Amino acid sequence: MKMLIKNVTAVLPDGSTPVTNIMIDKNKIAGIGEVPEDFRPAKVIDGTNHLAIPGFVNAHTHASMTLLRSYADDMALMDWLNKEIWPAEAKMNDEDIYWGAMLAMLEMVRTGTTTYADMYGPWMERVAEATIDAGLRGVLSRGIIGVAPDGEQKIQENADLFRQFNGAADGRLKVMFGPHAPYTCPPKFLEKVAAAAQDLGAEIHIHMHETMDEINGSLKEYGERPFTWVEKTGLFDGKGTLAAHCVHLDDSDFAILKKHNIRVAHNPGSNMKLASGVAPVPRLLQEGIVTALGTDGTSSNNNLDMLEEVNLAAMLHKVNEADPLAVPAFTALQMGTEFGGKAVGIEDIGRLEKGYKADITLLNMQGPAWCPRNNPVSLLVYSANASSVDTVIVDGNVLMEKNELKTLDEERILFEAQRCADRITK
């Protein structure tokens, strides 16, 4: 189907913001600018007073964990996992996984996210189903914990997920392998994960260097930093690696990141809430390492609002470096869009440009946060919030138009999610 977004203020890849037209043909952007006479759209969206941006790419989250939002807050990471999160997760059944994921889909659509990278499980096939039902683009991985007795089975489940869903839903689904973290996956086990992923040509999604405790624990147990010994397992030798957090990095870690083209998902909200530390984002960007943004799960954030992460990325590094130039507004926006596409290994998303996938978010600029309109990118990053998002398009399909959801039943999702959460947490 041909679609036209008319008279919209578009954030182009060079940061300019002309009032223009975006032409969509099937699932791709067919052009931006003057509409040729022979382009006859079946649908026209009036973009007057709207800002068009590439849909946000949430490069690291745990969608079904949304059921545990506000369940356990203000704790240290390992206490939080051991005492609250892991026991609650042990009670989840496949219905919980589905409705937790649907709650996440609802929030992602409402806040303008079009692609997300997930790590969770079991029953990741229900997350795939939720993603297909919602119409989002999902990069799924089965969270694999090697210290558990069923570690091998989880590798198998991840392989099955890959065979069943990689490339499914017209290519909207992609599957990676999800070894949880170096502190939950010993070296011999990571070798097995690496072999299984490389057999299938799958990429890796893993938590790396999130806290100082993780680094110190590794130094005590292995005499080496996690990046150093994980490299030796061959985990980084496959098709590609997405490493979440990377908060604590020294020169040796930077060398490994660059050598293997490892892409980083920076999670400023989660890192601040869990007091994990401040990732060296200005240096990562300077050294040309792909650095994207993620929300992490909603029990450590506590939302899936990517515009908030964009704002936090712009703000946190300024105060941390005592440098107001550290991460400029447009760079922060690129981290949440274009760099996100690169981070999840999908090269043709994250830019409003001909040939790119039609994954587009529109924000309504009528309101005080958007006035006066001196600089739309500045207004987006520093002044507005995600409540301005009113239209979301993924793969050329409209998921929300002028706040009206097209694929999701909001009332039902909120009801089912509450019902599931009540059973798990009470």
Ligand SMILES: [Zn+2]
């Ligand atoms: Zn995480």
